[in-house]
Amino acid sequence: MSPEHWTRPSRPDERDRIADTAVPAATSATPTREQVIAGLRATSEGGADLVQLLTPEGQRVSHPDFDIDITDEQLRGMYRDMVLVRRADREGNALQRQGQLGIWVPLLGQEAAQIGAGRALRPQDMAFPSYREHGVAWCRGIDPTELLGIFRGTDHGSWDPNETGMGLYTIVIGNQCVNATGYAMGQKFEGKVGNSGDDAAANEATMVFFGDGATSQGDVHEGMVWASVYDAPVVFFCQNNQWAISEPTERQSRVPLYERAKGYGFPGIRVDGNDVLASLAVSRWAMNEARQGNGPLLIEAFTYRMDAHTTSDDATRYRMGDELEAWKLKDPIERLRVHLLREGIADQDFLDGVETEADELAARFRQFCVDMPDPPPERIFSAAYAEESPVVAAQREDYLDYLSGFADSGHDTEGSVR
Amino acid sequence: MAQLKNFPLPDVGEGLTEAEILNWRIQPGDAVELNQIIVEIETAKASVELPCPYAGTINELLAEPGQTVEVGTPILTIEPAGASDDTESTERDGAETGTDPDSAEQGGKIGEESADGRIATLVGYGPRSTSAKRRPRKSGAASGSGGGATDSGGRRPATNGTPVTAPASTNGTAVNGSAPRAAEQARPVPAAGADRVPGDRVPLAKPPVRKLAKDLGVDLRSLSGSGSGGVITREDVERAASGGGTAAAPTPAGATGTATTAPRDRSEREQRVPIKGVRKATAQAMVDSAFTAPHVTEFLTIDVTPMMEFRERLKKHPEFRDVKVTPLAIASKAMCLAAKRTPDVNASWDGEAGEIVYKDYVHLGVAAATERGLVVPKVRDADAMSLRELAVALEELTSTAREGRTPPEAMTNGTITITNVGVFGVDTGTPILNPGESAILAFGAIREMPWVVDGQVVPRQVCQLALSFDHRVVDGQQGSRFLADVGSMLSDPGMALTFG
Numbered sequence: 001m002s003p004e005h006w007t008r009p010s011r012p013d014e015r016d017r018i019a020d021t022a023v024p025a026a027t028s029a030t031p032t033r034e035q036v037i038a039g040l041r042a043t044s045e046g047g048a049d050l051v052q053l054l055t056p057e058g059q060r061v062s063h064p065d066f067d068i069d070i071t072d073e074q075l076r077g078m079y080r081d082m083v084l085v086r087r088a089d090r091e092g093n094a095l096q097r098q099g100q101l102g103i104w105v106p107l108l109g110q111e112a113a114q115i116g117a118g119r120a121l122r123p124q125d126m127a128f129p130s131y132r133e134h135g136v137a138w139c140r141g142i143d144p145t146e147l148l149g150i151f152r153g154t155d156h157g158s159w160d161p162n163e164t165g166m167g168l169y170t171i172v173i174g175n176q177c178v179n180a181t182g183y184a185m186g187q188k189f190e191g192k193v194g195n196s197g198d199d200a201a202a203n204e205a206t207m208v209f210f211g212d213g214a215t216s217q218g219d220v221h222e223g224m225v226w227a228s229v230y231d232a233p234v235v236f237f238c239q240n241n242q243w244a245i246s247e248p249t250e251r252q253s254r255v256p257l258y259e260r261a262k263g264y265g266f267p268g269i270r271v272d273g274n275d276v277l278a279s280l281a282v283s284r285w286a287m288n289e290a291r292q293g294n295g296p297l298l299i300e301a302f303t304y305r306m307d308a309h310t311t312s313d314d315a316t317r318y319r320m321g322d323e324l325e326a327w328k329l330k331d332p333i334e335r336l337r338v339h340l341l342r343e344g345i346a347d348q349d350f351l352d353g354v355e356t357e358a359d360e361l362a363a364r365f366r367q368f369c370v371d372m373p374d375p376p377p378e379r380i381f382s383a384a385y386a387e388e389s390p391v392v393a394a395q396r397e398d399y400l401d402y403l404s405g406f407a408d409s410g411h412d413t414e415g416s417v418r
Numbered sequence: 419m420a421q422l423k424n425f426p427l428p429d430v431g432e433g434l435t436e437a438e439i440l441n442w443r444i445q446p447g448d449a450v451e452l453n454q455i456i457v458e459i460e461t462a463k464a465s466v467e468l469p470c471p472y473a474g475t476i477n478e479l480l481a482e483p484g485q486t487v488e489v490g491t492p493i494l495t496i497e498p499a500g501a502s503d504d505t506e507s508t509e510r511d512g513a514e515t516g517t518d519p520d521s522a523e524q525g526g527k528i529g530e531e532s533a534d535g536r537i538a539t540l541v542g543y544g545p546r547s548t549s550a551k552r553r554p555r556k557s558g559a560a561s562g563s564g565g566g567a568t569d570s571g572g573r574r575p576a577t578n579g580t581p582v583t584a585p586a587s588t589n590g591t592a593v594n595g596s597a598p599r600a601a602e603q604a605r606p607v608p609a610a611g612a613d614r615v616p617g618d619r620v621p622l623a624k625p626p627v628r629k630l631a632k633d634l635g636v637d638l639r640s641l642s643g644s645g646s647g648g649v650i651t652r653e654d655v656e657r658a659a660s661g662g663g664t665a666a667a668p669t670p671a672g673a674t675g676t677a678t679t680a681p682r683d684r685s686e687r688e689q690r691v692p693i694k695g696v697r698k699a700t701a702q703a704m705v706d707s708a709f710t711a712p713h714v715t716e717f718l719t720i721d722v723t724p725m726m727e728f729r730e731r732l733k734k735h736p737e738f739r740d741v742k743v744t745p746l747a748i749a750s751k752a753m754c755l756a757a758k759r760t761p762d763v764n765a766s767w768d769g770e771a772g773e774i775v776y777k778d779y780v781h782l783g784v785a786a787a788t789e790r791g792l793v794v795p796k797v798r799d800a801d802a803m804s805l806r807e808l809a810v811a812l813e814e815l816t817s818t819a820r821e822g823r824t825p826p827e828a829m830t831n832g833t834i835t836i837t838n839v840g841v842f843g844v845d846t847g848t849p850i851l852n853p854g855e856s857a858i859l860a861f862g863a864i865r866e867m868p869w870v871v872d873g874q875v876v877p878r879q880v881c882q883l884a885l886s887f888d889h890r891v892v893d894g895q896q897g898s899r900f901l902a903d904v905g906s907m908l909s910d911p912g913m914a915l916t917f918g
Contacts, residue, residue: 091453094453096428097428097430097466097468098425098428098469099428100471102432308464311431313464314463314464314466405555406555406556407553407554407555407556408554
């Protein structure tokens, strides 16, 4: 029986044999039968349909539909991408632990899924992230320091979505799916999809990022329904990292998530999310399909959240350590490093150079964070509307007037991050 | 050691206020690297390892393992390797390393309730139960130019340093700072509506009605709503505005808080009676009972024609010539007999001892309506009495009660109660248990009703019984059996022969 079948509801005859049919909470102290199975499922390779081009051991394998032509330079580039993104992510985590950030959302373990997808995007494409897409942001040319504001509480995202081709981080789970579908419908209405000849290179598509937990949200469903019936050029990129905070994937679905696409009437495919090559190959294919007007599509990147959900979460309370240990063996960076060295694509000097670069990035990231000024209090009013209204202006004046009445006045003390 | 840095305890969750030091991974004198793990702490949400924010040498540890430290309190000092950073020097707040003993135990594990009543969750932490510290206001300085709307509704600096909280504008007399701003600042705290108690209940009214009241200058708090559930209607407001008199012409919103109207003084039309004596005792007993014992009530409708015929025969019986055998007396006798077979209804719940007390006696309470209110005198050892004795006792008891002469000791220590709601012409009710007892029977009015006998509809004397019982002591089976037993004896007095 394949792992997908293990967690399906038992048949009546089976049910009779299982005395305890009540499903306990996933967070209960001792793991249940279901949780053990879910753990096994999470550590399995994800089933026969998984697209993989680089094994956890760093062995290049071929796939009949999704093989990829890639230069050594590109391979080294993706290794560098993943190492730098991970280093910035770890520094972000540390800065939160040192009181410099209000919260940090770790991407540890999901580098390959994000870099593979991000590198499949063209400048004219649009990406809609959730809040963990540090790797995608990196691929869109957004400096990691630009991610800091939202986590330090000084802004709601500082990059320009139009210039970067990437929407702002979306905290509301799954909400970006409806936005992305709407954007993609617009791309189609404006004739930027499915052109041939000289215009083909300018075709556009949209990719939207969300997690396994978000698939239980109405917004994701609505986005998929609309995308489907409008043939919108959108690629739904679901990073199934096995855990929706403390809820395992088995609480989200009774079928593998990629199979859900069938119900909406578009293709779904599962890719090894820890394999940057497979992620790139499948994403390239899917984005090309969408640009040619064959969207939408769903990609399920089967990966693992190696850290907690956020810095406010303690993953040891609901999942077992051996699950993490098993996934460490499938580390996305390690398998590419082994591949580069074994095939002679990169030498130790290159790896050391990347490491040095990562340290420099981390230092710059840290210094930028510590030096970030607190925004002045009038900032809340300045960006509320495109044009200032008298009501907002009056509110701003009143608020500033109020603040100036404090004995220890000086706006700078209010809300400063310790 | 010129430039010591300290490391204030960070908020590692969202909105945490404190954490417990679990263990130190370093000692004073140790060299540490940037981001080296130096300490493990436990918060209400998680156990967390803290990385060191500086490279350098540990100077001093300012907290012990096991100690609970408030967020922001320095937990160590460190001598940085280079001298470059410009953050946090020790002069700033190196002193307060102590722990507030009151706050030490407030944190909790996820899902558990903490000492301050909040429940820790994975995301967010619920509203704070403690009040925030207030920053001091400037003294004397008349702040601001005074212009502009105060839609922000916030506190304004008060001249005496006391924060003035503007009353919520939902009360209809809007507080709008536009007019008397300057005067307001000159006086200490004369906020609009000073005669009102803060936190006074805001009456229910729909938004358009609130708007109307605001426009007409009617204080909703002065009205009593005529809508369902006491909701104030448009008509109420209009009536208040037109008939009241004191409500001047529609005042511009927010003149002051005194533009209130009360069309008629409610106090003239209401009578207030102090709650005391029997009313108070009854109320207390009923509230105690209703919120302690989980009540279940069962109903039974029976044909009591045979009982009424039996009663007629008794009237002619020499032994009963001077006794009034009421249906209540017969029902009481039936209860005593049935209670022998189902002792649970005569038992009591002793929560403190963790025991159920079964009794081999029946002290039957009889609810009696008197001038002073409801009293429930008891017939002691009613189960040992013959029907005649019981009838005599009941007659005495009720007449004593109606004269208001029931001694207090006669009203205590009942074991089960009967209430004769039938005397009020009422069919039935859901009686509330006397505290300490486990069952009460309501005896409804006896009426001629169509009844099916042998397939024919015939007029019969019919009555309803309602039994409430404490489900902690009595299960449905016992309660139902008891009720059915009583019913069987009333619909066929001969059945009493089978009890005993």
